[in-house]
Amino acid sequence: MSRLLLVDDEAGIRRILGSLLRSAGHEVVEAPGLTKAAAEIAAGVFDLVLTDQKMHDGDGLAVVAACREADPTLPVVMLTAFATVELAVEAMRLGAFDVLTKPFQPEQVEAVVRRATERTALLRENALLREELQRQTGEHGLIGESAPMRALREMIARVAPTHATVLITGETGTGKELVARALHASSSRPEQPFLEVNCAAFTETLLDSQLFGHERGAFTGADRSRQGVFEAAHRGTLFLDEAGEMSLPLQAKLLRVLMNGDVVRVGATTPRNVDVRILVATHRDLLERVKQGLFREDLYYRLAVVPIHVPPLRERRQDLPALAEHLLARVARDLRMPPRTLSPAALRKLSQYAFPGNIRELRNLVERASILARHETIGPADLPELTPDDAPAAAPAGDVESWVATLDERLDLRETLAGVERRLVARALESAGGVQAEAARRLGLSRSDLSYKLRRLGLTASRDDGDV
Ligand SMILES: Nc1ncnc2c1ncn2[C@@H]1O[C@H](COP(=O)(O)OP(=O)(O)OP(=O)(O)O)[C@@H](O)[C@H]1O
């Protein structure tokens, strides 16, 4: 049994079709027009939608579009008394499963309902399998279980199936491109092309022709006409990296694509229509560029429909061990050598470093150490270029946040805080060489406070000094 939504503004048709479908064993929800249909689609889980085309409050094509938006696996069959080739093409382009012409035979309806619901079941099963697989493999290689990474993955999962434009921001090397690929891979059209253009890598003229294509003779050297990436990415995803670097005239052309899908080749007068999901990334503060008059405000708001920020590595240091392990394995595979491991001391050294170059820098470090390390295990001495982060004040807020987020909501507060206290005190003692007076100074405690704490926490100092 399937759950169907039947949209038609004629009560007679709803009655006849409804009873036909119900007697075939389906659950049928009826909607007398677009508004009700949209509400039902947004609220309910259906296996199939059947919609009339011409209704008093609008066109059934809008129902097709609403279904695509709500759930890419949900099929829509359009019923029409005015079937033309153009209408059928338009309906299919919007993603309709089929178009049935009125009047129709009961068998026709039953057949199309069977085909459509079978396909839905298959698609949803595949989607479930894919999700499970992605969960197991850490989704497109985005490693990390810290709170910011989990929030990021959740955001990707929510946004990916829609057609929304996404603005991906973040420092250099944080994984913006990986996020863009993940968005495409989890989109409703992962089998369609994913194309990427780095806007900072071209001069304005070249970028123009790269993006929009050109006609023969448009400029010196244009001896053939060529399509741009917008056309090549038709139905797929176009990732514009470093989009903040685009010149104002090109920004105007991009705005036009976003507004109505129109692409104008260099040297052409008539636009071509494309259907492309656009993702952009930038390491710049675009709003700041807007203020400086370097970036169009209207374009900014079109791009930033869904902003996704990729946090820097120093705000999710707890991901370091997993990331390092992942990168060690990858580097080993690339270099065709057995994977090395990091000693705990090397890991500690890494976790004190600020990583201005983020994960790309971590990868480089791991790669260099893998090649140069003398032993199978990489020790702190194999990471000579690292100096500890001397601006620790910038990090804790994020770290504490993500650490707290990993804790169970039901916990023994005193026990948990004592654990933290114990580790901080132990660390201070260790780095003070066991000298209590020095450890107390580093912790901002009096000596008697510290010795009280040591007793209470069950820590005994390795050396009880006098007045050192
Ligand atoms: N969460 C992650 N898990 C595993 N690998 C990652 C992760 N994030 C980034 N990487 C790796 O780090 C490197 C840099 O990532 P990427 O190229 O996506 O960064 P970017 O933000 O686009 O950088 P830039 O601003 O310099 O263009 C890549 O090798 C990528 O595979």
Ligand SMILES: [Mg+2]
């Ligand atoms: Mg990049």
